[in-house]
Amino acid sequence: MKRKSVAIVGAAETTELGVIPHMSQIQLHADAALNALADCGLTPKDIDGLACAGASPVEVAWYLGITPTWVDGTAVGGCSFMMHVRHAAAAINEGLCSTVLITHGESGRSGIGRARFGFAPQSLQGQFEAPYGPFGPPTLFTLPVLRYMKEYGLTEEQLAMVAVVQREWASMNPRAMFRDPITVEDVLNSRMIAYPIRLLECCLVTDGGGALVLVSAERAKDFPTKPVYILGTGESVESPMISQMEDFTTSKAFRVSGKKAFEEAGITHDDVDHLMIYDAFAHLPIFGLEDLGFVGRGEAGAFIAEGNTRPGGKLPLNTNGGGLSYTHTGMYGMFALQESVRQLRGTAPAQVPNCRISVCHGVGGMFAASATIILTNEEP
Amino acid sequence: MELTEYRKPIPKPTPETRDFWEGCKRGELRLQRCTVCGHVFFPPRGHCPKCAARSVESFTASGRAKLYSYIINHRPAPGFEQEAPYAIAVVQLEEGPRMMTNIVGCPQTPEALQLDMPLEVTFEPITDEISLPKFRPVDAR
Numbered sequence: 089m090k091r092k093s094v095a096i097v098g099a100a101e102t103t104e105l106g107v108i109p110h111m112s113q114i115q116l117h118a119d120a121a122l123n124a125l126a127d128c129g130l131t132p133k134d135i136d137g138l139a140c141a142g143a144s145p146v147e148v149a150w151y152l153g154i155t156p157t158w159v160d161g162t163a164v165g166g167c168s169f170m171m172h173v174r175h176a177a178a179a180i181n182e183g184l185c186s187t188v189l190i191t192h193g194e195s196g197r198s199g200i201g202r203a204r205f206g207f208a209p210q211s212l213q214g215q216f217e218a219p220y221g222p223f224g225p226p227t228l229f230t231l232p233v234l235r236y237m238k239e240y241g242l243t244e245e246q247l248a249m250v251a252v253v254q255r256e257w258a259s260m261n262p263r264a265m266f267r268d269p270i271t272v273e274d275v276l277n278s279r280m281i282a283y284p285i286r287l288l289e290c291c292l293v294t295d296g297g298g299a300l301v302l303v304s305a306e307r308a309k310d311f312p313t314k315p316v317y318i319l320g321t322g323e324s325v326e327s328p329m330i331s332q333m334e335d336f337t338t339s340k341a342f343r344v345s346g347k348k349a350f351e352e353a354g355i356t357h358d359d360v361d362h363l364m365i366y367d368a369f370a371h372l373p374i375f376g377l378e379d380l381g382f383v384g385r386g387e388a389g390a391f392i393a394e395g396n397t398r399p400g401g402k403l404p405l406n407t408n409g410g411g412l413s414y415t416h417t418g419m420y421g422m423f424a425l426q427e428s429v430r431q432l433r434g435t436a437p438a439q440v441p442n443c444r445i446s447v448c449h450g451v452g453g454m455f456a457a458s459a460t461i462i463l464t465n466e467e468p
Numbered sequence: 469m470e471l472t473e474y475r476k477p478i479p480k481p482t483p484e485t486r487d488f489w490e491g492c493k494r495g496e497l498r499l500q501r502c503t504v505c506g507h508v509f510f511p512p513r514g515h516c517p518k519c520a521a522r523s524v525e526s527f528t529a530s531g532r533a534k535l536y537s538y539i540i541n542h543r544p545a546p547g548f549e550q551e552a553p554y555a556i557a558v559v560q561l562e563e564g565p566r567m568m569t570n571i572v573g574c575p576q577t578p579e580a581l582q583l584d585m586p587l588e589v590t591f592e593p594i595t596d597e598i599s600l601p602k603f604r605p606v607d608a609r
């Protein structure tokens with residue numbers, strides 16, 4: 089896409105976050121959407137493009153009273169919203185629509201109005217994975233970890249440090265679910281979930297949502313908020329089954345998506361002030377740092393353990409506390425995007441000084457999909 | 469064990485996977501090979517994922533594999549309560565493809581489960597139609 093041709097002008101999360109048993113999943117979409125529209129002074133009648141995952145765009149359009157000329161229901165898991173941003177930018181540039189709303193709402197904890205997770209016995213997962221006893225993402229997403237540890241010598245202590253550092257960021261964020269500081273010992277002593285992964289290395293399970301409003305860069309200055317411009321984008325997919333992932337030490341989808349986004353943005357890694365890497369589990373930031381090219385193969389565990397990504401470090405990472413400590417509804421990507429926008433607006437609870445360029449990297453499924461959005465507050 | 473009491477997920481074959489599951493019933497691990505480029509692949513499908521040729525053949529694999537990676541699951545899936553904690557593994561077959569499985573015939577511990585240890589296939593009948601391919605250490609016979 090053309091650099092800085094499209095901007096995010098509206099951004100908000102659901103009014104409440106964490107445990108919201110009095111709201112269904114579709115109402116969480118609506119709550120987030122109405123907050124994002126209020127953020128930029130619009131109403132549903134102003135929206136002509138709609139993208140969402142976790143609900144059909146038909147359902148969300150009807151529920152909010154939107155008559156779109158462009159819809160995108162890409163639903164590949166938690167990075168769907170990064171893909172929506174990318175697709176929306178292309179649609180706006182092509183003139184398919186002018187004002188796009190992207191919504192996420194998920195009753196991940198309370199399960200109100202939410203479809204059940206499961207594989208049909210005739211599906212590939214139903215035939216070739218489910219019979220062996222996996223029980224959701226903690227037992228699938230974690231499968232590559234031991235192979236990575238053996239190949240690169242990553243220690244259990246280094247892996248635990250990912251959770252420790254992210255809790256440091258969360259401690260500065262009043263909306264974070266977990267804010268009390270933790271130590272490596274706390275992590276290693278927490279309940280074993282799927283060896284070698286412990287409870288504190290797994291994401292939260294929460295209720296919540298978020299929404300974004302995008303317009304062309306020319307129109308962005310007419311809005312009350314500080315525009316956040318889209319600088320570069322990438323996306324890819326790999327395999328629907330973790331067992332068929334090409335290499336358990338690196339994600340092909342991460343590499344393809346990240347490379348495309350950096351090429352589009354025309355920046356180097358040294359230009360990056362702020363980084364979000366979707367952390368469903370503690371090994372995700374490690375894979376992300378390496379596959380995006382911030383560090384070499386096998387170096388990310390030490391890079392994090394040495395403090396480079398903690399508050400005051402040279403590469404602030406997951407500054408909201410991440411899926412491990414802030415919130416994780418199930419499809420967390422929307423919250424990573426919200427934090428990138430806050431950092432570039434200068435309104436984040438743990439604000440990074442002089443933040444100009446933010447890289448926001450998402451995963452979908454169990455390393456099944458990926459998308460990367462690079463954002464800036466510098467005007468075109 | 470009474471087969472009628474089997475409470476775990478049971479695979480249901482499709483036209484493309486029937487040969488694989490019928491092979492398992494006979495005690496054979498069936499893989500596919502592209503007759504154009506020679507690529508060996510799994511799970512089964514009607515074409516080669518490497519060169520897209522529709523000309524593919526099935527053959528019986530050696531059943532030998534190495535332990536590629538695993539987790540030990542402490543939160544059992546429905547039907548697996550009696551086994552927890554149990555390992556969910558991905559094995560690297562001698563012929564190239566990888567598959568998810570369980571490791572049987574050895575303790576479900578990090579000490580007993582060493583990456584790259586040699587394994588061999590064994591088949592566990594779960595219904596009249598379906599036997600699941602599982603793997604055991606080569607020296608655990």
Ligand SMILES: [Zn+2]
Binds near residue numbers: 520
């Ligand atoms: Zn071929």
